[in-house]
Amino acid sequence: METAPTKDAGFRTKRQMEKAKELPSASDALPKYGGHGYVPTAEDDEEPFVERISHLVLGVTDVDRAEHWYNDVMGMDVLGRGLMADTRPHSVMRMNSGCLLVLVEGKDIVPRRPGTNAVHHAFNMTPNQYRRLQEKIEEYKIDAWVDRAQFLAQGEYNLNFRDPDDHALEVCCDTPEASELILPNVGILDCGPASQYNVGDVKLLKDADVYLIRLKEGFLAMSRWCTHMNGRIIWNREHWRFQCPYHHATFDRRGNHTGGQPDLDALRLYSVGFGPDGHVLIDTSQVTQRACFEPDQCVQPDRALVGAGA
Helix, strand or coil, rough: CCCCCCCCHHHHHHHHHHHCCCCCCCCCCCCCCCCCCCCCHHHHHHHCCCCCCCCEEECCCCHHHHHHHHHHCCCCCCEEEECCCCCEEEEECCCCCCCCEEEECCCCCCCCCCCCCCCCCCECCCCCHHHHHHHHHHCCCCCCCCCCCHHEECEEEEEEEECCCCCCCCEEEHHHHHHCCCCCCCCCCEEEHHHHHCCCCEEEHHHHEEEEEECEEEEEEEEEEEECCEECCCHHHHHHHCCCCCCCEEECCCEEEEECCCCCCCCCCEEEEECCCCCEEEEEEEECCCCCCCCHCCCCCCCCCCCCCC
């Protein structure tokens, strides 16, 4: 059984199609409740219950076909037929997270409004489940792509495709790489004379993914990697803040988290020093995690080295 390519496949970019073929490393990670970019907290280990949706109901034209497809392709367990009060033929299935999917057979199924593609149903999978899904995508010759190809953080995987009844589906997989510490491993960075930086300056050292900032308290060297997931943040000069384009986390000029995602630590730090010639030096061999900005995290240059203008 195959799922025919959709009519709008020609509108997808090469990057959206290539991203759909990427595989995460094999992992024994267990399913977690949560949505896009979900990050478990310490409380999750102590109190495993997380409020979640009870069940999703999808209309299908052939319950036998749909049940087989969601069992074989999506890996859902078949709990049984006719278990709900609905008199129409239906199948109850269980997702990997414990949520239920109810497939109800009907004659006139409208999976999405004509001319739109805004509504889709998203599912989370572990790396191993995602790898198995990729095998089924190939086996069934399913037309798959990645809508968010340009907005995926490191260690984040996505697939977009449609079921036999044209319901739009998305599968998300967040691997351990999404939250691992990433070091640039470029040694000591010489950023030039401290005197060339004014208070308020923000300089991106792109090859090392490091931002050098001069504040009134001194110099800070911050990692460009977001503390939510490993996405590269950008400096939004018009709004005096850093912003992650992947999941919208924001940080102020000192690296403090200001919004977009809940309960994030401040941006990570590299140590800053000064050479005998007054140059700013950043040590990229080790990164420091912090909850928030503290003034003593900044380093002031020695005026005797850099001159009174520093």
